[in-house]
Amino acid sequence: MSQSLLRFAPVLFSAALIAGCTSADPRSVLGSGGANQQPAVDAATNxxxxxxxxxxxxxxxxxxxxxxxxxxxxxxxxxxxxxxxxxxxxxxxxxxxxxxxxxxxxxxxxxxxxxxxxxxxxxxxxxxxxxxxxxxxxxxxxxxxxxxxxxxxxxxxxxxxxxxxxxxxxxxxxxxxxxxxxxxxxx
CATH class of the missing domain: 2.60.40 (Immunoglobulin-like)
Structure with a gap:
């Protein structure tokens, strides 16, 4: 049983790594700040x-x-x-x-x-x-x-x-x- 668990360990580790990297807010993954941060736009010009x-x-x-x-x-x-x-x-x-x-x-x-x-x-x-x-x-x-x-x-x-x-x-x-x-x- 432990032998089959060892075979799946890399797969389980990869799945855990991918799950840890995902987020409900894509902006946090892309490095543009948290969900509450708004992009800076000058409303008066451009x-x-x-x-x-x-x-x-x-x-x-x-x-x-x-x-x-x-x-x-x-x-x-x-x-x-x-x-x-x-x-x-x-x-x-x-x-x-x-x-x-x-x-x-x-x-x-x-x-x-x-x-x-x-x-x-x-x-x-x-x-x-x-x-x-x-x-x-x-x-x-x-x-x-x-x-x-x-x-x-x-x-x-x-x-x-x-x-x-x-x-x-x-x-x-x-x-x-x-x-x-x-x-x-x-x-």
Whole structure:
């Protein structure tokens, strides 16, 4: 009997060790303090916002895809230089004073077409915040992406951490991100 007990001793010891390491409060295991300790957040500046009050990022019809053609080849598949598409968007909000500051992230991919050459292509990405018909924020930026002639599709991640508008408009604002091949300007 003692021989079989000795065989199970390492298993019993391991189980006791694991049981002693577990806790009902995961914060105590992770070293961030006890259950009564609250994270320090300065409510006056850069306070986190509940995602329900953080406007979701939407794509307007026709802004999720962008195709560039060689000169005079608009609409001709044989004249495509590159095609880009947006696959996902996300955002994060914080409040600073009376302003809502958002970080908007857009990801996607670019693939070279029959006319592609090795080099950098610039994708025009616009972020717009609207409250009804009122423009709260609008910025167009160029996202550089390196392509290799005959190479695979390249992924890109665009980040704009300066989307700012009055916090009072956060519940009614609509946020859009997408390709904007119009004239390059910053406001």
């Amino acid at each position: 306070a986190a916002v509940v995602q329900g009050a953080c406007p979701a990022v939407s794509l307007r019809e026709g802004t999720a895809y962008y195709t560039t053609y060689s000169k005079g080849g608009d609409g001709d598949p044989a004249k495509v230089i590159h095609q880009a598409s947006i696959s996902d968007t996300t955002r994060q909000c914080r409040i600073s004073g009376d302003q809502l500051i958002m970080t908007v992230v857009v990801s996607g991919r670019v693939v070279g077409g029959p006319q592609a050459k090795t080099g950098t292509v610039n994708l025009p990405i616009r972020v717009v915040a609207l409250d009804g018909e009122t423009v709260l924020y609008s910025e167009l930026q160029q996202q550089p992406v390196s392509l290799v002639e005959g190479g695979p599709a390249e992924q890109f991640i665009y980040t704009n951490a300066t989307v700012t508008f009055p916090a009072s408009a956060s519940s009614s604002a609509k946020l859009y991100a997408g390709f904007d091949p119009g004239p390059y300007n910053t406001r």
